[in-house]
Amino acid sequence: MIEVADLVKKYGSTxxxxxxxxxxxxxxxxxxxxPNGAGKSxxxxxxxxxxxxxxxxxxxxxRPFREHRAPLGVAGVLLEARSVHRGRSxxxxxxxxxxxxxxxDGRVGEVLEQAGIASxxxxxxxxxxxxxGQRLGIAAALLGDPAxxxxxxxxxxxxxxxxxxxxxxxxxxxxxxxxxxxxxxxxSEMAVTADHLVIVGGGRLLADTTVDDLIARVELGEVTVRxxxxxxxxxxxxxxxxxxxSPAEGLLTVTGVRAEEIGATAAGENLVxxxxxxxxxSLEQAYMELTKEVAA
Ligand SMILES: Nc1ncnc2c1ncn2[C@@H]1O[C@H](COP(=O)(O)OP(=O)(O)OP(=O)(O)O)[C@@H](O)[C@H]1O
Numbered sequence: 001m002i003e004v005a006d007l008v009k010k011y012g013s014t015x016x017x018x019x020x021x022x023x024x025x026x027x028x029x030x031x032x033x034x035p036n037g038a039g040k041s042x043x044x045x046x047x048x049x050x051x052x053x054x055x056x057x058x059x060x061x062x063r064p065f066r067e068h069r070a071p072l073g074v075a076g077v078l079l080e081a082r083s084v085h086r087g088r089s090x091x092x093x094x095x096x097x098x099x100x101x102x103x104x105d106g107r108v109g110e111v112l113e114q115a116g117i118a119s120x121x122x123x124x125x126x127x128x129x130x131x132x133g134q135r136l137g138i139a140a141a142l143l144g145d146p147a148x149x150x151x152x153x154x155x156x157x158x159x160x161x162x163x164x165x166x167x168x169x170x171x172x173x174x175x176x177x178x179x180x181x182x183x184x185x186x187x188s189e190m191a192v193t194a195d196h197l198v199i200v201g202g203g204r205l206l207a208d209t210t211v212d213d214l215i216a217r218v219e220l221g222e223v224t225v226r227x228x229x230x231x232x233x234x235x236x237x238x239x240x241x242x243x244x245x246s247p248a249e250g251l252l253t254v255t256g257v258r259a260e261e262i263g264a265t266a267a268g269e270n271l272v273x274x275x276x277x278x279x280x281x282s283l284e285q286a287y288m289e290l291t292k293e294v295a296a
Pocket of ligand 1: 011038040
């Protein structure tokens with residue numbers, strides 16, 4: 001469990017994080033979403049004790065991350081800036097980490113396998129592609145078999161295979177009952193991986209919600225209607241103040257009246273409907289609406 005309460009971070013006159021509170025629960029994937037500069041990385045750095053909050057607090061499993069005696073076993077962390085000694089092999093890098101944290105050497109082979117980089121484990125990490133480096137970073141995060149996993153933009157630089165691998169891994173970690181916080185500026189990515197969303201903009205909380213609720217709460221206000229009586233129904237709806245277009249024969253796209261009113265109008269006129277579908281927003285559209293509302 002991660003608890004962030006009234007967290008503030010100022011860099012001089014810049015307020016990177018502005019009174020943020022949210023909780024990340026175990027057993028599900030929480031997506032930490034926001035445009036560039038929203039304060040995601042700064043928040044994650046404070047959660048893992050790499051940055052000191054100006055005010056407020058961040059707790060990992062009940063206490064500040066730095067106060068845990070075996071931090072790698074508590075939380076595994078992948079932050080954007082990687083700190084790998086470029087001349088070392090992936091294996092040596094992980095062995096070094098394991099030994100300084102009192103973890104058995106055997107974990108290294110396991111996480112190399114899990115991250116799909118066992119075959120290149122003896123190559124210099126400095127020669128790794130961005131995607132390989134991401135996999136190595138994730139391997140390091142998993143080394144202590146942590147209950148909490150924090151990944152900052154983990155699909156960054158990965159090829160399609162890698163993206164799929166990260167998605168599957170993230171879902172498995174949550175299914176195992178771990179607390180999983182994953183940041184991204186890609187709404188499309190969060191739509192397929194996250195169960196819960198914490199959305200930030202300008203350092204503030206914009207939404208703390210499920211993916212489904214976020215989509216459901218934004219109405220596009222557009223209804224698709226299929227009917228053999230398109231012309232008559234269209235005229236009736238226009239008379240009610242709706243805007244109606246007909247993209248194909250027997251098909252209407254209606255805005256300005258709700259699906260319920262369209263159904264009632266059709267029933268009142270004895271018109272047959274084959275389809276009456278309010279269009280749901282995509283996560284991306286919902287997100288745009290959300291940030292627009294806040295900016296206004
Ligand atoms: N060390 C720093 N010194 C000064 N300003 C900083 C520092 N780190 C971050 N900032 C500023 O704080 C704000 C939030 O940045 P942060 O990197 O946390 O955002 P982000 O949501 O992670 O964005 P991105 O996806 O671009 O990494 C930005 O305006 C950034 O310029």
